[in-house]
Amino acid sequence: MKQQFPRLLVLVFGAFLLFQFFMPHEKSEWLYEYLLDWIIIIGIFALAIGIWSLIRVHVDKIKNKKIGWQYSYVTLAGLVGFIVFGFTIRNGAEWGWYFPFVLSVVGMFLMIIQAMASRAKVAMFAGLAGVFALTALLIGIFDKAFSFHFATSEGLQAYMFVHSFDFILIPIFATMFSLLAFFIASAAYRAFRARSIMATLLLLSAIIVMLRFNPYLEPVFGSYISQTSSWLMNVPNLAAQRAIVMGVGLGIVATGLKVILGIERKYMG
Amino acid sequence: MDFTTFLWTTFAAFLTLCTFSFLYKDNPFYKFAEHLVVGAAAGYFTIILWHNGMIPKLMYDRLDDGSPWFLYLDSSAPWYLLPAILGMLMWTRFSKNYSWISRWPLAMYIGIGAGAAVPLEMKARVNEQLVAMMAPINWSDFFGHGGFNLLDATSGLSQLLVFVGTLCALIYFFFSKAHTGVFGGMAKFGIWILMIGFGASFGFTVMARISLFINRMQYLDQQWIVAALDLGDTPNEAYHWGFPFFFYLLIAVVVGYTIIEIYRHVTSKDVTSPQ
Numbered sequence: 001m002k003q004q005f006p007r008l009l010v011l012v013f014g015a016f017l018l019f020q021f022f023m024p025h026e027k028s029e030w031l032y033e034y035l036l037d038w039i040i041i042i043g044i045f046a047l048a049i050g051i052w053s054l055i056r057v058h059v060d061k062i063k064n065k066k067i068g069w070q071y072s073y074v075t076l077a078g079l080v081g082f083i084v085f086g087f088t089i090r091n092g093a094e095w096g097w098y099f100p101f102v103l104s105v106v107g108m109f110l111m112i113i114q115a116m117a118s119r120a121k122v123a124m125f126a127g128l129a130g131v132f133a134l135t136a137l138l139i140g141i142f143d144k145a146f147s148f149h150f151a152t153s154e155g156l157q158a159y160m161f162v163h164s165f166d167f168i169l170i171p172i173f174a175t176m177f178s179l180l181a182f183f184i185a186s187a188a189y190r191a192f193r194a195r196s197i198m199a200t201l202l203l204l205s206a207i208i209v210m211l212r213f214n215p216y217l218e219p220v221f222g223s224y225i226s227q228t229s230s231w232l233m234n235v236p237n238l239a240a241q242r243a244i245v246m247g248v249g250l251g252i253v254a255t256g257l258k259v260i261l262g263i264e265r266k267y268m269g
Numbered sequence: 270m271d272f273t274t275f276l277w278t279t280f281a282a283f284l285t286l287c288t289f290s291f292l293y294k295d296n297p298f299y300k301f302a303e304h305l306v307v308g309a310a311a312g313y314f315t316i317i318l319w320h321n322g323m324i325p326k327l328m329y330d331r332l333d334d335g336s337p338w339f340l341y342l343d344s345s346a347p348w349y350l351l352p353a354i355l356g357m358l359m360w361t362r363f364s365k366n367y368s369w370i371s372r373w374p375l376a377m378y379i380g381i382g383a384g385a386a387v388p389l390e391m392k393a394r395v396n397e398q399l400v401a402m403m404a405p406i407n408w409s410d411f412f413g414h415g416g417f418n419l420l421d422a423t424s425g426l427s428q429l430l431v432f433v434g435t436l437c438a439l440i441y442f443f444f445s446k447a448h449t450g451v452f453g454g455m456a457k458f459g460i461w462i463l464m465i466g467f468g469a470s471f472g473f474t475v476m477a478r479i480s481l482f483i484n485r486m487q488y489l490d491q492q493w494i495v496a497a498l499d500l501g502d503t504p505n506e507a508y509h510w511g512f513p514f515f516f517y518l519l520i521a522v523v524v525g526y527t528i529i530e531i532y533r534h535v536t537s538k539d540v541t542s543p544q
Contacts, residue, residue, distance in 0.1 A: 083312045176288055
């Protein structure tokens with residue numbers, strides 16, 4: 001039951017989905033759609049494990065005062081803040097007691113975390129969590145400036161949710177990716193040495209593609225750099241990428257078949 | 270730009286500078302941004318999955334009149350309960366004695382995922398690439414459209430090069446036969462093609478990162494500084510002292526941290542450095 005049943009499930013569902021592709025029947029396609037919904041729903045429940053794991057990691061960090069433990073509060077506050085923003089929406093032009101409410105919820109959560117992480121004064125932190133919870137509850141009940149939307153997707157258009165995404169997540173993500181420009185360039189400086197024909201080809205094609213939009217080269221070389229760069233991207237690069245994509249595809253198919261047939265079982269832990 | 274939007278913009282500028290500060294070294298500002306993004310992203314995706322997955326796929330659907338139709342209460346569709354029960358079985362991972370039950374939903378997840386992926390991947394990554402690879406060669410414009418042009422990516426020569434290049438690159442990955450003779454020559458040509466491809470991809474990635482960097486610089490310059498100092502073509506009617514105040518406050522933080530770091534650097538006694 002512990003080992004064989006999961007393998008049987010993988011075989012049955014995997015084989016069914018495999019053959020379903022070749023059965024363009026209405027009921028078969030309905031079942032296919034339904035099973036795809038299944039994995040989304042199972043994934044959502046699995047997300048709860050992920051969130052719990054994130055909380056556990058940071059509680060452990062705070063508890064044992066590991067390096068940078070103070071920043072764990074930032075992570076946890078960001079997590080709760082976004083969840084609150086996604087479930088609440090302003091009703092009119094006034095904010096009312098919305099921000100004290102958000103602070104109370106975040107405060108309650110952090111006090112619970114502190115109670116979990118503390119070896120002493122647990123009762124005090126639990127009491128503070130209760131005070132924050134009561135404050136949030138009272139504001140939530142009596143303040144009509146905002147309302148809760150758990151069952152409708154209006155929270156996705158909430159001012160705070162949208163602005164937090166645009167002005168917190170996007171800048172950090174974009175800047176982190178742009179940071180790679182510096183590290184990738186320094187890595188290239190160390191790695192790109194024209195020691196052989198192959199290394200020289202790598203170096204030359206990279207340089208030509210990088211110089212594509214350089215405005216200072218246009219008067220000297222005309223459109224040759226741009227044309228060569230386009231040709232490199234669309235001909236040799238296409239051939240290389242196509243071979244890699246086909247190799248990856250065959251690899252995925254082979255791994256999928258190994259999983260379905262029970263040869264690959266690492267997913268069972 | 271109103272003051273509230275400016276405050277958001279200033280916070281975004283602060284986070285941008287915090288993240289860029291990693292170029293100097295790992296520091297408290299970078300750590301702050303890094304930890305914030307981890308928690309915020311987890312919260313963001315929780316909300317997205319809740320509103321776009323949990324509610325429409327499990328809890329209820331909307332009828333034409335807008336009223337909710339509770340899937341899990343509908344006796345004509347009891348199968349909607351199954352994935353929810355399976356999902357909850359994942360939580361048995363928290364128990365030492367019953368954690369093995371969590372393998373059931375995981376096995377279904379893996380089975381469905383693998384079964385759906387095999388034919389789709391075969392179709393998209395292998396069959397369709399093979400079809401594209403074997404497109405007819407344009408013999409009439411072999412050396413370029415309207416004249417001799419080796420850099421014409423749609424000429425017959427380029428098409429032939431794509432075909433031969435793909436074939437040779439695949440041969441390079443074929444290790445069941447020794448890379449000798451004609452086969453070895455083709456494998457060698459394949460690796461040349463692969464190296465050119467890797468170089469072009471690398472250059473393209475660098476340029477994409479550079480353009481993101483330029484975008485962040487433009488954000489700081491054209492949105493944040495312009496709004497803070499009211500440098501736009503048309504004066505901002507909502508402009509008041511708060512705009513430059515928060516701008517200079519952030520500048521003061523940057524300058525202050527820089528001075529502290531220089532002071533630390535000067536006063537530190539690095540025993541490992543050569544005299």
